[in-house]
Amino acid sequence: MSIADIVSKQLAFRVVAGLLAAFMFPKQATVEDLHQYDFIVVGGGAAGGAAADRLSECGRYDVLVVEAGGDPPTESVLPGLLAYLPHSKYDWNFTSVNVSEYVKESHNNDELSLTTGRVLGGGSSVNYMIYARGCPGDYDSWAEDVQDDKWNYENVLPYFMKSERLESSELLYSPDRVYHGTDGFLGITRENRKETTRYLEAFKEAGHKIINDPNGRNNIGFTLPQYMISGGMRQSSAYVNLGAHKDRTNLNVLKNSLVSKIIFDSDNNAIGVKVLTADNRVITVLARREVILSAGAFNTAKLLMLSGVGPKQHLQSLGIKVRSDLPVGKNLQNHVISLLTVKMEPSSAKNAPQNPHEMPFPIVLGYGVVDQSRVCPEYQVFNYLFPNDSEGPFDLCAFNFGFKETICHNLIEATKGRNTLFATVTLLHPDSRGQVTLRSTDPYDPPLIDAQLLSEERDLDAFTSYLQDYLRVLNTTYFRSVNAEVVELDLPGCKSHEFGSRAYWKCYLRYMHGGMSHDVGTCSMGAVVDGALRVLGVRRLRVADLSVVPSLPSGNTNAPAVMIGEKVADLLKRDHVVETVPKWSCGADDSYLSTIYCYINKYFIK
Numbered sequence: 001m002s003i004a005d006i007v008s009k010q011l012a013f014r015v016v017a018g019l020l021a022a023f024m025f026p027k028q029a030t031v032e033d034l035h036q037y038d039f040i041v042v043g044g045g046a047a048g049g050a051a052a053d054r055l056s057e058c059g060r061y062d063v064l065v066v067e068a069g070g071d072p073p074t075e076s077v078l079p080g081l082l083a084y085l086p087h088s089k090y091d092w093n094f095t096s097v098n099v100s101e102y103v104k105e106s107h108n109n110d111e112l113s114l115t116t117g118r119v120l121g122g123g124s125s126v127n128y129m130i131y132a133r134g135c136p137g138d139y140d141s142w143a144e145d146v147q148d149d150k151w152n153y154e155n156v157l158p159y160f161m162k163s164e165r166l167e168s169s170e171l172l173y174s175p176d177r178v179y180h181g182t183d184g185f186l187g188i189t190r191e192n193r194k195e196t197t198r199y200l201e202a203f204k205e206a207g208h209k210i211i212n213d214p215n216g217r218n219n220i221g222f223t224l225p226q227y228m229i230s231g232g233m234r235q236s237s238a239y240v241n242l243g244a245h246k247d248r249t250n251l252n253v254l255k256n257s258l259v260s261k262i263i264f265d266s267d268n269n270a271i272g273v274k275v276l277t278a279d280n281r282v283i284t285v286l287a288r289r290e291v292i293l294s295a296g297a298f299n300t301a302k303l304l305m306l307s308g309v310g311p312k313q314h315l316q317s318l319g320i321k322v323r324s325d326l327p328v329g330k331n332l333q334n335h336v337i338s339l340l341t342v343k344m345e346p347s348s349a350k351n352a353p354q355n356p357h358e359m360p361f362p363i364v365l366g367y368g369v370v371d372q373s374r375v376c377p378e379y380q381v382f383n384y385l386f387p388n389d390s391e392g393p394f395d396l397c398a399f400n401f402g403f404k405e406t407i408c409h410n411l412i413e414a415t416k417g418r419n420t421l422f423a424t425v426t427l428l429h430p431d432s433r434g435q436v437t438l439r440s441t442d443p444y445d446p447p448l449i450d451a452q453l454l455s456e457e458r459d460l461d462a463f464t465s466y467l468q469d470y471l472r473v474l475n476t477t478y479f480r481s482v483n484a485e486v487v488e489l490d491l492p493g494c495k496s497h498e499f500g501s502r503a504y505w506k507c508y509l510r511y512m513h514g515g516m517s518h519d520v521g522t523c524s525m526g527a528v529v530d531g532a533l534r535v536l537g538v539r540r541l542r543v544a545d546l547s548v549v550p551s552l553p554s555g556n557t558n559a560p561a562v563m564i565g566e567k568v569a570d571l572l573k574r575d576h577v578v579e580t581v582p583k584w585s586c587g588a589d590d591s592y593l594s595t596i597y598c599y600i601n602k603y604f605i606k
């Protein structure tokens with residue numbers, strides 16, 4: 001073997017083992033049994049990473065993050081490699097129980113997979129990096145549900161802006177600038193490839209509005225998406241929060257370690273957590289101030305239930321002592337996705353080499369309504385643009401969304417010699433509700449997740465209308481000029497319906513749908529936690545992740561999770577300043593003020 005062969009083998013090993021990226025992330029903390037911290041954050045994901053970063057920034061508090069996964073690998077750090085993360089060891093690889101026969105027939109292993117990041121950064125290390133905040137009305141309705149103005153749009157916008165560092169000059173020099181932050185940790189760029197232009201024109205001709213900024217006040221229309229990519233790097237919380245501040249001595253990260261239980265004293269104060277460490281120890285870590293659960297919508301619910309917080313009957317059936325009888329695990333919601341492939345113009349151009357530092361394909365984003373009186377969108381669509389002979393549509397269909405290879409195979413055959421539009425259409429506000437329960441009391445067992453996607457017939461009806469509304473674009477000048485054609489998939493159960501009819505699309509959706517990994521709602525505000533994210537019926541315990549969200553936002557969920565992480569850090573700083581600083585001086589929800597008080601606390605109050 002030549003030296004060059006050895007070097008390339010070693011390099012391949014380091015890439016595969018993730019060693020090339022590990023220098024960017026925090027070192028493993030040394031944590032002994034009964035070690036104490038001010039705050040323990042369970043889960044270093046999108047929300048947990050942001051919360052731990054903000055809590056540790058002023059040096060006043062000792063923070064420990066306990067994360068079940070390890071460092072993100074190279075394929076997470078480089079945006080262009082996003083296809084290789086779902087269904088890998090960086091995914092919890094959860095699946096849903098109780099899926100329909102249609103779903104079994106169309107999905108790999110007859111299972112509906114529910115991809116969720118098990119890695120430092122959580123979902124932010126494995127997701128598709130779309131930066132979306134949803135619609136202002138979403139947050140106003142949260143505030144109404146919870147009867148707490150803290151969550152209305154006006155009061156969450158500063159937290160979205162605080163985390164953001166917008167780098168798109170088109171937006172920075174536009175009227176929409178006022179909705180964006182420029183000093184935050186999350187670098188945001190915007191799609192700018194020229195292939196998108198003729199598609200935007202077509203959507204305009206189909207009657208959709210073209211909007212400049214989907215994260216501003218009005219987000220119904222078609223536009224160019226914003227990405228959580230900056231400097232050619234994925235902006236995961238592992239990188240921008242925990243990695244960027246890995247030298248802070250008060251920010252400790254314990255990786256590859258599973259929190260198995262919350263420990264309470266006899267007065268129901270959460271005083272610490274039990275951890276199963278990477279080196280097979282079982283240790284107890286204590287929290288002087290509070291425990292914050294940021295383990296995501298599935299695992300936070302599981303952990304609460306394992307610790308005696310959840311539906312009484314269910315916990316008692318497993319012999320778990322009930323501390324607080326709450327509807328933990330109910331109200332599970334997820335955006336429902338379907339896909340369409342459209343053959344566009346014939347082309348024999350060879351694929352250009354791909355830059356791994358950018359989104360691997362140009363995207364046009366749309367937010368649509370069928371009911372024109374709506375102020376928030378009813379459906380979302382990503383239009384991925386692929387050159388001819390690309391394996392991208394097949395990869396997305398089979399690997400990312402988990403449909404059977406036999407079904408996705410049509411996409412390769414049908415798109416040979418043609419450029420391809422691969423569209424994922426999303427039902428943004430389903431009425432269907434699933435739930436998370438415990439399978440057993442073993443912390444290593446995955447929870448029982450019953451996703452219940454499209455279980456309400458009205459969701460299926462509405463979704464069919466959205467798909468048909470989207471397909472109006474086939475009738476526009478550009479699409480007609482290239483003889484655009486939707487690829488028909490081999491779905492035996494739909495053969496009796498005329499291809500393209502409403503009955504056909506309804507049948508198609510029964511087979512060709514999946515979850516978008518935007519799971520929320522299992523520990524909703526108002527039902528399980530209060531507006532300050534404190535778990536009801538116990539003390540010194542908060543939840544800060546998407547499980548607190550009462551209803552799905554009209555867009556992807558990473559930015560809302562980061563906003564929740566920012567917000568909980570402020571709530572905690574405020575409450576834990578009150579101990580030493582007069583109440584009058586604590587600026588309610590004003591993030592800048594509470595940061596100032598944190599510094600006052602550190603330097604002037606002993």
Ligand SMILES: Cc1cc2nc3c(=O)[nH]c(=O)nc-3n(C[C@H](O)[C@H](O)[C@H](O)COP(=O)(O)OP(=O)(O)OC[C@H]3O[C@@H](n4cnc5c(N)ncnc54)[C@H](O)[C@@H]3O)c2cc1C
Nearest residue numbers: 043045046047068122123127128129130259299546556558
């Ligand atoms: C494949 C995929 C694509 C997506 N695409 C996008 C996108 O393009 N744009 C977007 O906005 N959103 C996207 N999302 C969704 C977004 O990433 C998630 O909604 C977001 O990460 C959720 O944040 P969270 O803080 O609630 O949970 P997570 O980010 O999932 O964090 C939870 C963390 O807790 C850890 N954990 C769980 N249990 C324990 C335990 N017992 N002990 C210790 N640690 C534990 C987990 O390992 C994980 O790291 C996508 C998600 C996936 C999976």
